[in-house]
Amino acid sequence: MNNLYTYLLMLGDNSMILGHRLSQLCGHGPNLETDIALTNISLDLYGQVRSYFQYAAKVSGNPANTEDSIAFLRYERQYLNGLLVEQPNTDFAFVILRQALFDIYHLYLLEALESSKDTQIAAIATKSIKEVKYHQRFSSSWVKRLGDGTEISHQKAQYALDTLHPYSFDLLNENAIEADMKEQGIGADLHIIKEKYQDTLKDLMVTSTLTLPDNTFAHKGGKEGVHSEHMGFILSDLQYMQRAYPNMQW
Amino acid sequence: MVAGKIHIDPEIYSVLEAVSDPEIPVLSIMDMGIVREVILEGKSIHLKITPTYSGCPAMDTIAVDIKLALEAAGYQATIELILSPAWTTDWITEKGRQNLLDYGIAPPLNDSQDKRALYDGERLVPCIRCKSTNTKMISQFGSTACKSLFQCEECLEPFDYFKCLK
Numbered sequence A: 001m002n003n004l005y006t007y008l009l010m011l012g013d014n015s016m017i018l019g020h021r022l023s024q025l026c027g028h029g030p031n032l033e034t035d036i037a038l039t040n041i042s043l044d045l046y047g048q049v050r051s052y053f054q055y056a057a058k059v060s061g062n063p064a065n066t067e068d069s070i071a072f073l074r075y076e077r078q079y080l081n082g083l084l085v086e087q088p089n090t091d092f093a094f095v096i097l098r099q100a101l102f103d104i105y106h107l108y109l110l111e112a113l114e115s116s117k118d119t120q121i122a123a124i125a126t127k128s129i130k131e132v133k134y135h136q137r138f139s140s141s142w143v144k145r146l147g148d149g150t151e152i153s154h155q156k157a158q159y160a161l162d163t164l165h166p167y168s169f170d171l172l173n174e175n176a177i178e179a180d181m182k183e184q185g186i187g188a189d190l191h192i193i194k195e196k197y198q199d200t201l202k203d204l205m206v207t208s209t210l211t212l213p214d215n216t217f218a219h220k221g222g223k224e225g226v227h228s229e230h231m232g233f234i235l236s237d238l239q240y241m242q243r244a245y246p247n248m249q250w
Numbered sequence B: 001m002v003a004g005k006i007h008i009d010p011e012i013y014s015v016l017e018a019v020s021d022p023e024i025p026v027l028s029i030m031d032m033g034i035v036r037e038v039i040l041e042g043k044s045i046h047l048k049i050t051p052t053y054s055g056c057p058a059m060d061t062i063a064v065d066i067k068l069a070l071e072a073a074g075y076q077a078t079i080e081l082i083l084s085p086a087w088t089t090d091w092i093t094e095k096g097r098q099n100l101l102d103y104g105i106a107p108p109l110n111d112s113q114d115k116r117a118l119y120d121g122e123r124l125v126p127c128i129r130c131k132s133t134n135t136k137m138i139s140q141f142g143s144t145a146c147k148s149l150f151q152c153e154e155c156l157e158p159f160d161y162f163k164c165l166k
């Protein structure tokens, strides 16, 4: 497989798996407004996934690949999303903290990809960034409300942050494919993104009265297809229709 | 390609004008500004459209509706979805904005007013019923990704506001 194809999967899989996690909240949000917001964010992410996978199908060199086959017919080890996005909807604080960590990373990533030499990736980034700005505002404002809210909301937000933070490094540490894409002027420079990410996160934590964990232990492996135990459950949900009824259409 | 204005054969224009967004039926696709290029060769047409939001579920339906409308007018159409330049609410025409308002959706403010209304709680979005700007945001995301939910504090009318996308 060529590196561009793999890179597109890495980009698309993050949005797809997070989009799936958020879609699981449809009808289960803590109130109507957040329920609608989270599912709208899911929809935006799925739209972006379609763009990535349509393009991935084109560059894969295999005429049998389509956006659907890429989305639904891979095995677990072939999904290349970061570990953060597959973490469960434990409670609202987890949903918000997971979203906030991802949104900060996502926004800087898209900003960098806007000037990709690959015009299709640049176009997808320019389109998506307008949507992701709204996502980031939404998640950050909720982190502030929870962190600087009541004693219990603060406690829950801090616990979610402590639990999720070790999963976030996975997105930010460059692997060989990303290094190659960066060299070619196609991919983003994760070293720069990581620095910006850490600064923004630090500021957000200060205004939210939350404490970033000292522990720098980092779970890793998502981008190489080595996932947490949650991934299998996600895929059995996500792939059920296509596995049970191959090639079925709505 | 020039963003904003495009030149289209008047006969084709009137066919396309009759196609609307299934989620906002008063808004013609021409007033939405999603038709970016129309290439006419005899009776075949190649048309480029751009999505409003990436995940807009109406895009596939709109593409089919365009094809059917052009077929009924005697044209064979192929439709291509393009992403660049990315759609902005600035491309909604004056007529489109008026139609939105008449339909009960507040049209997008300019970018800086939009951000102040959505994030700083400034009262800037005029009520669709009594025109008062004494309105507050109820929810950043509304019935679809492109809208927010507002409520008027004068007449209490709840209404959708079409967010600025730039």
Ligand SMILES: [Zn+2]
Pocket: B127, B128, B129, B130, B131, B132, B152, B153, B154, B155, B156, B157
């Ligand atoms: Zn009013």
